[in-house]
Amino acid sequence: MGMGQDNLNKVNQVMEASVVIVGGGPAGLAAAVRLYDRGVTDLLILERENKLGGILKQCIHDGFGLTRFGESLSGPEYADRFIQEVKQRNIRFITDTTVIQITPDHDVYAAHRDGLLHVRARAVILAMGCRERTRGALAIPGTRPAGVLTAGVAQAYMNLQNRMPGKKIVILGSGDIGLIMARRLTLEGAHVLGVFEINPIPSGLPRNIQQCLNDYGIPLFLSHTVTDIRGTDRLQEVVVSKVDEKLQPLAGTEKVYACDTLILSVGLIPENELTIGAGAELCPQTGGAYVDEWYQTTVPGLFAAGNVLHVHDLVDFVSLEAETMAEGVVRYLNGALPNASIALRCGKNIGHTVPQKISGTENVVVTLRVRAPQKDAEIVIRQGKAMVARKRVRNALPANMIEIHLLKDQLTGGQDLEVSVND
Numbered sequence: 001m002g003m004g005q006d007n008l009n010k011v012n013q014v015m016e017a018s019v020v021i022v023g024g025g026p027a028g029l030a031a032a033v034r035l036y037d038r039g040v041t042d043l044l045i046l047e048r049e050n051k052l053g054g055i056l057k058q059c060i061h062d063g064f065g066l067t068r069f070g071e072s073l074s075g076p077e078y079a080d081r082f083i084q085e086v087k088q089r090n091i092r093f094i095t096d097t098t099v100i101q102i103t104p105d106h107d108v109y110a111a112h113r114d115g116l117l118h119v120r121a122r123a124v125i126l127a128m129g130c131r132e133r134t135r136g137a138l139a140i141p142g143t144r145p146a147g148v149l150t151a152g153v154a155q156a157y158m159n160l161q162n163r164m165p166g167k168k169i170v171i172l173g174s175g176d177i178g179l180i181m182a183r184r185l186t187l188e189g190a191h192v193l194g195v196f197e198i199n200p201i202p203s204g205l206p207r208n209i210q211q212c213l214n215d216y217g218i219p220l221f222l223s224h225t226v227t228d229i230r231g232t233d234r235l236q237e238v239v240v241s242k243v244d245e246k247l248q249p250l251a252g253t254e255k256v257y258a259c260d261t262l263i264l265s266v267g268l269i270p271e272n273e274l275t276i277g278a279g280a281e282l283c284p285q286t287g288g289a290y291v292d293e294w295y296q297t298t299v300p301g302l303f304a305a306g307n308v309l310h311v312h313d314l315v316d317f318v319s320l321e322a323e324t325m326a327e328g329v330v331r332y333l334n335g336a337l338p339n340a341s342i343a344l345r346c347g348k349n350i351g352h353t354v355p356q357k358i359s360g361t362e363n364v365v366v367t368l369r370v371r372a373p374q375k376d377a378e379i380v381i382r383q384g385k386a387m388v389a390r391k392r393v394r395n396a397l398p399a400n401m402i403e404i405h406l407l408k409d410q411l412t413g414g415q416d417l418e419v420s421v422n423d
């Protein structure tokens with residue numbers, strides 16, 4: 001466990017660190033490296049799994065790093081670039097350690113097999129990533145057989161444990177992880193009967209629809225959902241129905257698919273329990289914390305980046321966001337973080353923005369998602385009647401994160417901003 005081992009004898013003692021980073025995935029690692037390079041060397045990364053790297057450990061396909069490194073890497077390769085940087089700098093980390101509480105005063109409590117760990121920090125970074133929505137969240141009727149699992153769990157079985165989850169597969173939801181698993185299962189000899197999506201548009205990236213479904217002849221059924229799960233010990237069949245424009249199943253459209261596995265790829269939710277516990281306000285649209293342009297939450301000295309803040313489409317943007325956040329942490333430690341009081345409000349066809357408020361003293365990259373697909377979209381930011389930023393997007397899709405640059409010189413004062421899509 002490298003440096004991690006050295007820290008174990010400190011369990012049951014109160015430790016100190018300038019910054020505690022909760023989660024050793026791409027967000028936590030990128031933040032640690034950037035902080036160290038800015039002179040904040042007294043860092044501690046706490047990771048609940050037995051290795052650093054986060055969810056990338058199980059993403060063995062390539063396509064990571066095109067933006068950050070200009071080359072196509074597998075998930076483990078991408079993570080390893082940052083893990084090596086952390087190790088070269090001797091940044092402290094402890095694995096097999098789950099953070100269970102963070103106080104607004106930056107006391108961090110974590111459970112380790114040898115006892116309770118208590119760290120006092122000047123600032124805390126939330127980098128816990130997200131988790132998958134499960135069958136419970138969807139309330140699908142039917143029995144409770146084995147063989148119903150989320151796409152990330154199926155991916156972990158296959159890529160980390162070398163186990164096939166099943167042979168005849170139905171996938172519910174067209175999220176990127178489900179699409180990637182459709183291809184992976186097919187390559188390993190399973191028969192993927194189809195991907196069924198309740199919405200009239202796919203939720204995964206267009207490149208994944210092409211490369212994971214179309215290239216392998218796997219059918220995609222839009223406006224369809226699973227309405228019954230059948231089987232005693234093991235899944236035997238699922239019933240799939242068409243839905244109307246209100247997403248309600250249409251009677252008479254039921255079709256039975258014999259299968260042994262149902263894979264759910266129906267969305268990710270930021271891991272926000274610690275965020276709430278620390279007293280940070282949540283943004284209902286993202287499910288993560290409200291943050292300013294330096295990714296500081298509403299609790300001073302508590303920062304968040306990566307999937308714990310908002311679900312990202314590509315990991316490259318997670319790393320870039322975490323690096324910007326690290327610059328904010330440095331400013332905070334130096335007492336030089338500007339006060340952010342200008343709110344960004346979501347107008348027409350905008351699902352969410354990150355950040356949700358800014359100081360107006362810096363140029364800011366605002367990240368957003370549209371609610372509904374729109375061709376030739378003009379995204380605009382207005383302050384009162386003045387248009388302060390605009391961007392044309394040829395094909396704006398909810399699956400894609402969109403960035404728009406907001407220049408401080410364009411702002412006309414301290415009034416709130418509205419982000420919307422022009423027709």
Ligand SMILES: Cc1cc2nc3c(=O)[nH]c(=O)nc-3n(C[C@H](O)[C@H](O)[C@H](O)COP(=O)(O)OP(=O)(O)OC[C@H]3O[C@@H](n4cnc5c(N)ncnc54)[C@H](O)[C@@H]3O)c2cc1C
Nearest residue numbers: 023025026027047048054055098099128129306307314315
């Ligand atoms: C299954 C899957 C497939 C993906 N495929 C792609 C892809 O093909 N291309 C792409 O660009 N992106 C892909 N992504 C997205 C990309 O992996 C994520 O954007 C990225 O991993 C998010 O980084 P993160 O650091 O925010 O979170 P994570 O990678 O999830 O890391 C969070 C870390 O925090 C730890 N943690 C959580 N809670 C605690 C706690 N209480 N105490 C201590 N540690 C804790 C976790 O164990 C984990 O190591 C995929 C994501 C998933 C879920």
